[in-house]
Amino acid sequence: MDTKAKVKDVIVNLLKVKPEELKEGQTLEQCLGVDSTEMVEICIALQKEFGVQIQEKEVAKYHSLDQIAQVIEAKKI
Amino acid sequence: MIKKIAITGFGIVAPSGIDKKAFWANIKAGRSAIKKIERYDSSLYPSHIGGQIHDLDAYSHVSSRLLQKIDPFSHMALIASELALKDAGIDLDKENLNNIGIFMGNALGGWLYGETELRDLYIEGREGVSPYMASAWFPAAPQGQVSIYYGIKGYSKTIVSDRASSLMAIGHAIKVLSKDKLDFIIAGGMEAPLSPYGLLCCNTNGDLSTDNEHPEGAYKPFDKDRDGFVAGEGAGLMILESEQRAAKRGKKVLAYITGYGTSCDGVDRIKPNPDGKELARAIRLALEDAQYKPQEIDYISLDGAATREGDIGEVAAIKEVFGPRAKEIPVSVPKTMFGNLLGASGAVDMIVTMMAMEHSLIPQTLNLKDVDPQCAGLNFVVGKPMEKEVKKALVISRGRGGINAVLAMEKA
Numbered sequence: 001m002d003t004k005a006k007v008k009d010v011i012v013n014l015l016k017v018k019p020e021e022l023k024e025g026q027t028l029e030q031c032l033g034v035d036s037t038e039m040v041e042i043c044i045a046l047q048k049e050f051g052v053q054i055q056e057k058e059v060a061k062y063h064s065l066d067q068i069a070q071v072i073e074a075k076k077i
Numbered sequence: 078m079i080k081k082i083a084i085t086g087f088g089i090v091a092p093s094g095i096d097k098k099a100f101w102a103n104i105k106a107g108r109s110a111i112k113k114i115e116r117y118d119s120s121l122y123p124s125h126i127g128g129q130i131h132d133l134d135a136y137s138h139v140s141s142r143l144l145q146k147i148d149p150f151s152h153m154a155l156i157a158s159e160l161a162l163k164d165a166g167i168d169l170d171k172e173n174l175n176n177i178g179i180f181m182g183n184a185l186g187g188w189l190y191g192e193t194e195l196r197d198l199y200i201e202g203r204e205g206v207s208p209y210m211a212s213a214w215f216p217a218a219p220q221g222q223v224s225i226y227y228g229i230k231g232y233s234k235t236i237v238s239d240r241a242s243s244l245m246a247i248g249h250a251i252k253v254l255s256k257d258k259l260d261f262i263i264a265g266g267m268e269a270p271l272s273p274y275g276l277l278c279c280n281t282n283g284d285l286s287t288d289n290e291h292p293e294g295a296y297k298p299f300d301k302d303r304d305g306f307v308a309g310e311g312a313g314l315m316i317l318e319s320e321q322r323a324a325k326r327g328k329k330v331l332a333y334i335t336g337y338g339t340s341c342d343g344v345d346r347i348k349p350n351p352d353g354k355e356l357a358r359a360i361r362l363a364l365e366d367a368q369y370k371p372q373e374i375d376y377i378s379l380d381g382a383a384t385r386e387g388d389i390g391e392v393a394a395i396k397e398v399f400g401p402r403a404k405e406i407p408v409s410v411p412k413t414m415f416g417n418l419l420g421a422s423g424a425v426d427m428i429v430t431m432m433a434m435e436h437s438l439i440p441q442t443l444n445l446k447d448v449d450p451q452c453a454g455l456n457f458v459v460g461k462p463m464e465k466e467v468k469k470a471l472v473i474s475r476g477r478g479g480i481n482a483v484l485a486m487e488k489a
Contacts (some may be wrong), residue, residue: 015142016141016145018140037208037209039209040208041207041209044204053473
């Protein structure tokens with residue numbers, strides 16, 4: 001599974017939303033109405049899943065799935 | 078000043094049933110909903126029986142996404158508020174959300190959520206704790222969740238005063254409504270005390286019955302063999318508005334709230350004063366507020382703490398206020414069927430009283446077989462419900478250390 005698909009999996013399972021609700025090209029806030037507390041949860045879950053450290057604002061609700069995947073990809077190298 | 082506040086709808090989520098039909102059928106039949114707590118190994122707790130709700134999820138209109146962020150006590154409040162709004166025929170799209178209030182009562186907070194996260198804190202460290210812990214646990218969380226769910230933005234409040242919480246919340250709500258500051262208020266209480274830590278809190282007060290071998294017969298207020306109350310979980314919420322507003326929107330009024338009185342015993346951390354003097358004062362204040370004479374009261378819904386001081390003090394207060402008529406007025410403790418819902422108990426007692434008014438049927442007290450001689454002299458409704466028209470009634474709710482709250486109600 002590639003990084004983007006894994007990130008999608010983490011978010012969908014965490015928030016208990018349908019995969020199709022997480023839309024391409026939209027920010028998490030736009031497609032899921034994610035709030036700041038949910039973002040804290042998402043960051044912690046991504047850190048655990050990928051074994052990387054994510055700083056505040058690197059992954060935020062105004063980012064899309066693609067942008068989040070890119071941030072994690074860069075950290076994995 | 079508006080004197081009479083109308084109740085135009087309610088939602089009940091209780092061990093005896095969710096929504097009015099199932100609930101009333103069980104109350105009318107005198108069925109006990111008290112059982113052994115089996116969600117976890119409760120056998121290590123001195124008291125491990127309670128009134129539990131098993132089918133909360135079946136009634137839920139709340140998404141799984143939200144449910145994982147809230148404690149069951151907020152979930153119960155969301156269901157009860159939905160039922161209450163529907164019962165009152167209110168379409169929030171047509172209301173000014175700035176003019177709606179939410180007045181809630183709760184005693185313990187959301188410990189099922191809280192204790193799970195605290196365990197994670199000790200096992201996994203700070204990153205193991207859900208960021209929702211802070212907003213899920215605290216006693217005003219249900220008020221916040223109902224506000225967020227419906228976008229309600231008016232003056233609102235949560236009152237924490239042990240078992241008197243919801244009656245006091247409703248008492249405050251009618252004072253705010255009587256000043257015509259809000260269009261209507263969702264008022265009542267919710268409590269989910271049957272988690273391990275919640276149950277421990279109740280146990281350490283020493284107020285719970287330890288008659289674990291006989292769950293259905295354990296809660297026996299005013300009986301010479303009483304040994305405390307049995308806790309239960311649930312929520313009771315009502316829609317309160319002015320009589321004029323209810324008439325304007327053509328809504329049938331279910332009952333009126335006409336008076337409120339409150340006082341404190343001020344003698345002990347846990348026990349109320351067995352002399353009942355301060356409770357008597359609260360009863361008089363409620364009667365004066367409602368402009369009722371003691372002889373007009375047709376029914377009293379008792380607190381029924383099932384502790385020595387609680388029971389003796391309550392009977393003494395009624396005798397002091399009502400004199401020779403104390404032995405005639407029917408009194409009962411319907412919550413012997415489903416448990417004492419702590420912070421939600423007063424609101425649920427009001428709902429039961431409202432149903433008693435509607436059906437002209439006073440629910441019984443279960444398990445009261447041999448009245449404690451020190452509690453004798455009242456007309457306890459036992460054995461079966463009593464057929465009687467109830468025009469005016471009082472509801473008594475008391476918290477630890479003698480927090481007294483009394484509401485006067487009137488049939489519509």
